[in-house]
Amino acid sequence: MSAVRRPQCVVIGAGPAGLGAALAAREAGLSDVMLLERDFELGGILPQCIHDGFGSIVFEQVLTGPQYAQRFIDRVERAGIEVKLNTMVLEMRGDRRITAVNPADGVFELEPSSIVLAMGCRERTRHQVMIPGYRPAGVICAGAAQRDINIEGLMPGRRAVILGSGDIGLIMARRLTLEGAEVEGVYEIMDHPGGLTRNVVQCLHDYDIPLHLSHTVTFIHGRKRVEAVTVARVGEDLKPLRDTERRVPCDTLVLSVGLIPENELSKQAGVQLDPLTGGPVVDETMHTSVEGIFACGNVVCVFDLVDWVTQTAETAGRGAAEYVLEAGRRKRGPAVRVTAGRNVKFVVPQLVRRPERGVDFFFRVEHPERAARTRVLVDGEELYSRKAKMVRPPEMIKAGADPGKAARGPENVTVEVVAEEEEA
């Protein structure tokens, strides 16, 4: 085995988060940045996202997934960042020792000065939402179906029922239709759609695909291949109402029932996770609880815009560079906990350590609300306030604030959404 390499920064995962972080680390002054990717190409999930809508914030342009990815891939190449494809990290320890494998190098070890976690997320499966029935061929998660069609050129089914109205489910309803498959309908257990409004309009309404809110799939029929699913309306407790059950013939069930940040490696290294996001607890530089390990993108929490993934990636890359270049000259200061206030499900970052800089908070609301105001409070003092006609859980909100500008503290940072009339 070759000698242990000691890069200044190793980025794990080369999707939008990893690409952005590696570039930012390089541009912030690190000469030895290494990017590890388990797939055979760069870009993560973006190459399969051939629909448009990417880049409106970062590039102020409407791009497809592959176009968005390519811009970063070109920059990564120009920047001379070392890329290892087909490379799977087998182990990561809290002292930042990494064991990885690929067909060319075999099993090799790295001891980088910093790490950026950018492993993204995976799809929730049928068992995690407890859909009973048989286990035939033809039950597939929406992202996997997207990869099959757009990259492999293979159709997972001819007549599909889609469960879940998250963005991938909506986009796949349109995609399957455009490929000549029939989408019987999209079923959503909540009483509101799970995806962005523009996707409901552009992917369902434009193609006359029915959306059944407050519905779920209660049984998968077919021993060898899906033959039908039973669907039912759900009550307020989200439990199926048995007398509303109806059998829908189909050969495929596409599931779009949520994404889970992929933190198996983070756990191995002892990185503290936030039960609300499923990802690492980070501060404003995206530094995790483990010294020298940063995280960004969907491994931290599932974003709905790639542009914001990129933004967290750039923060993490810069944070890692600063950490390495300061080489421990600066002790990590005490952290202020960010509180998720009224109608806020979670906030990233969860901690603020250096209040003298501006911080962008990303958060989701718990329930839809009209005429609301998002606010950032530091020790009671309002540092950010913005009106919104409508807030919805699928649409993540960003609130930029500068806690250092507060008159006192900060001892407490709160992000909240208040109804307009509650003010005054």
Added chain:
Amino acid sequence: MPAYMKPGELPSRAGLVVVGGGVIGCSIAREATRFTSDVVVLEKEADVACGTSKANNAEVHSGIGEDAGTLKQKLNVRGNRMYDDFVRGLGVELKRQGLLIVVTQRAIPRDGGMSEDERMELLTRKIPEGIVAYGKNAGIEGLRTLSREEVFRMEPNVTREAVAGVFDPTYGLISPYKLTIALAEHAVINGARVFLNTTVTGFRVEDGAVRAVITDRGEIETSLVVNAAGVFADEVADMAGAGGFVIHPRKGATLLFDRQVTAEYVRSSVAEFRLPGQRTTQSKGGGAMPTAEGNLQLGPTAIEVEDKYDTSISAEEIEEIFERFHYLLPDFPRDALISAFSGVRAPTLEEDFVIGASEAVRGFVNVAGIQSPGLASAPAIAEMVLGILHDLGLPREPRPDFDPVRPAPPKFSELSNAERNRLIREDPRWGNVICRCETVTEMEVVNAIHSIIPATNMDAVKRRTRTGMGRCQGGFCHNRVAAILARELGIPVTAVTKDGEGSPVFLGAAKEFLGGGQA
């Protein structure tokens, strides 16, 4: 693919035909090859271990849960003792992790009309001692009673309602499908031939003796047939006129959890002691136990079903299992569920094994009604059936050329880094990770496809390598495994199936559904 597995190449005669490629059929076939190479196994599915054998709880029971005096208990106790020898050379690991029977407060409710002292005397002394005595009487070795503190020391996550326990150290775990595959391959190494996708449709019986097995691929002349057809054993026996028993299918559902979350949750198998009247089902009660590969499983249920193919799981069953084990393991992480499946047991009306030569048809041996503890009893069942076969004419002399070893291909995830690097230098495909949840490499998939019993579909590859068995359940790797299967088998990807005919993974190529006059 070996020539004998190609369609249409059934042999015209065989010394012994075993109907059913489950753990019982393959155990008997492997044991028979110690005496003769002239053995044929017929399996209607696309792989061995596709029926009850793939969907049980992987337990090598000790016999403690069986009724005294049954054939089941006798063969279970003996089978458990034989297991280490039985699996030697197969390359399949048997773990003897033991069974902890927990006696809890609810075993005898407080309102039972006895004083608290009497009740606790029963719970902490008489019941545990009774279990140990019962086990000893059945010939089970090593049973010992445990105090409450010892129970918690052994399994810190069990309910605080535990008051005492019994430890049964001979209880083991083994992957039932890996064992079945290994037995089938070992039989083939020693000359047996295994025919998949081959359905028995009848028998030729003349002068009260079996002459031939008729299949959908032709006829095999033989004078010895073993009927190990699992839930279909009654129908197979009836085809020969050698029946007289009824299999009434009974479904059992099991929940399987992410091993990264649950690997340490219980160390041994854990079951709760319940008085017979307190059992809600005909199951022995099931338990919480790790699989041979470290995932925790809860179950099974026991529900009578009409359909022998009913391997579905209902919402009620999932809820029932969670409810049942919530008491025993109160803090159990429900959301670590990664899979839920059912198997169908094959009980007879007598609820005991039916093993014996048919009186009506000479040369026809029924091995039926094999439900739990069938896996544990497999070695003893095979031994008993071999005795019957010898009496019916199977050679008695052990073969000097019997090969005792079935070589098992390496598993990347279990190797040292030095071994991994040696393999990657030999073939870079050893360094190409295909299934990231379970760290399975391309070479392992290729090896499975070209193994002695070739894996020709996604589930067959999964059973041999664990691809798609992890927390993402194949989301990331299914198309890669499908592509490797297509490449290695020389078939289009659209011909790749999940588990044999009728289960295509993909229904066409992109754009294929367009056209046909559509706008």
